Amino acid sequence: MKSLFETESARSIIERLDLLDNNSQALWGKMDVGQMLKHCQGPLNIALQKQVVVTQLSFFKRLMMKLYKPFLYNNTPWKHDLPTIEEFRVTTPQSFTTEREHLEQLIAEFSEKTDVKTWPNHPLFGYFTPEQWGKMQYKHLDHHLSQFGV
Structure with a gap:
């Protein structure tokens, strides 16, 4: 599995971002580019x-998150x-150029x-090793670049 901590993997993500434009269409999902x-x-x-994400999860949802966690990495x-959690849902129009630059x-x-050895706990999934974070x-x-065909 590739990691964003690998120079070549991070570079490939940026190169794929550069293939997008304001007219790029999603192959699935509700978000525009x-x-x-x-x-x-x-x-x-x-x-x-x-x-900071403060999401209250029921016991059942916390259990589901633990079971799903390994699939994240x-x-x-x-x-x-x-x-997706409410805090990451984007339903309003966004500036393509601004958001690509920020990303x-x-x-x-x-x-x-x-070289960071200790990362903050994820608000939904808890502890990840640095390798898992990457x-x-x-x-x-x-996943999302594939959603837009790049």
Whole structure:
């Protein structure tokens, strides 16, 4: 599994972002390209402690999150149209250029932190190792870039 901490993997994500334009169409899902770019910033902001998510989960949902957690960073592709938490839902129009620039900055900032040994707990999934954080971030971005055919 690729990781956003790998220089070549981070570079490939940026190259794929550069293939998008304001008219890129999703192959599935409800977000347009600007909304997707904004959405993809959420998990990076969480890891970089730039956003706080306070979501109350029932016992059943916490159990489901524990069962689903390994799929976030393993080699199994994510399914289409997975649910997302309210804080990461983007339904309003977004500036394609602005959101792509912000996402590229966050990717660069995150991918440079290869020597960080302790990351914050994820608000829904709890503890991730640095390796799992890198793989999860790569996999999330890969999923959404595939959503837009790049």
